[in-house]
Amino acid sequence: xxxxxxxxxxxxxxxxxxxxxxxxxxxxxxxxxxxxxxxxxxxxxxxxxxxxxxxxxxxxxxxxxxxxxxxxxxxxxxxxxxxxxxxxxxxxxxxxxxxxxxxxxxxxxxxxxxxxxxxxxxxxxxxxxxxxxxxxxxxxxxxxxxxxxxxxxxxxxxxxxxxxxxxxxxxxxxxxxxxxxxxxxxxxxxxxxxxxxxxxxxxxxxxxxxxxxxxxxxxxxxxxxxxxxxxxxxxxxxx
Numbered sequence: 001x002x003x004x005x006x007x008x009x010x011x012x013x014x015x016x017x018x019x020x021x022x023x024x025x026x027x028x029x030x031x032x033x034x035x036x037x038x039x040x041x042x043x044x045x046x047x048x049x050x051x052x053x054x055x056x057x058x059x060x061x062x063x064x065x066x067x068x069x070x071x072x073x074x075x076x077x078x079x080x081x082x083x084x085x086x087x088x089x090x091x092x093x094x095x096x097x098x099x100x101x102x103x104x105x106x107x108x109x110x111x112x113x114x115x116x117x118x119x120x121x122x123x124x125x126x127x128x129x130x131x132x133x134x135x136x137x138x139x140x141x142x143x144x145x146x147x148x149x150x151x152x153x154x155x156x157x158x159x160x161x162x163x164x165x166x167x168x169x170x171x172x173x174x175x176x177x178x179x180x181x182x183x184x185x186x187x188x189x190x191x192x193x194x195x196x197x198x199x200x201x202x203x204x205x206x207x208x209x210x211x212x213x214x215x216x217x218x219x220x221x222x223x224x225x226x227x228x229x230x231x232x233x234x235x236x237x238x239x
Contacts, residue, residue: 014054018098021047025095051098052079074098096131119192126185130156133174140170156182 024044028035035044055075062068069076078098130152138148143164151164155178166175 017047017050018095021051021095021098048079048081051075055079096127119188122185122188126156126181129178129181133178137166137171137174140168140174141166152178155179156185158182158186 021044024033024035024040027033028040033040035041055072058072059065059068074097078095130149134145134148134152137143137152138145141148141164143151147164154161154164155175158179166172
């Protein structure tokens with residue numbers, strides 16, 4: 001089996017395990033299962049151990065360890081054992097980082113809209129604010145994690161329905177940070193989309209003269225071909 005095929009199998013299996021890991025967390029939030037009871041706790045712990053081993057092996061095999069660390073920082077966040085902090089279901093929320101990092105790798109195209117103006121990093125930061133900030137907000141405001149995520153998304157997008165408002169001092173600080181990031185994110189999103197389509201339009205304009213030159217060259221070649229054919233016919237007629 002080739003190295004390329006092994007890499008593809010690794011990425012597919014990694015994605016499946018990550019998806020299943022996130023699914024366990026979502027079902028636990030919804031109250032369908034209890035992630036702290038058997039056999040779900042055993043499955044959850046086994047997947048975490050596999051991801052930890054995978055991260056350590058890839059780190060040891062990496063030639064440039066500093067580059068590997070920076071490019072896989074979210075994988076590291078995902079395997080930090082927050083369960084030791086005794087914060088309930090919030091200890092499982094850090095796994096969101098893994099699927100964000102994996103999706104970024106699957107769509108790793110430097111010419112895509114995600115990499116314009118460093119937008120991918122703003123997306124990472126916003127995901128951190130939504131999922132991690134929501135966890136802290138739910139603790140200080142004593143509300144459910146689902147309601148906290150809803151509040152965070154509504155605040156981040158500057159919609160502000162007002163159905164959930166912070167009442168504590170720490171809640172107001174988290175709200176202020178979320179609002180500031182939301183305003184910056186919306187502004188960056190707008191400028192990124194504008195620059196992306198403006199760049200495409202500029203590239204089309206650059207390509208247009210080249211296409212016209214090619215057409216002119218083809219026409220000249222056709223004309224020369226016809227002249228050569230006519231000359232050949234004239235010479236044959238004279239002979």
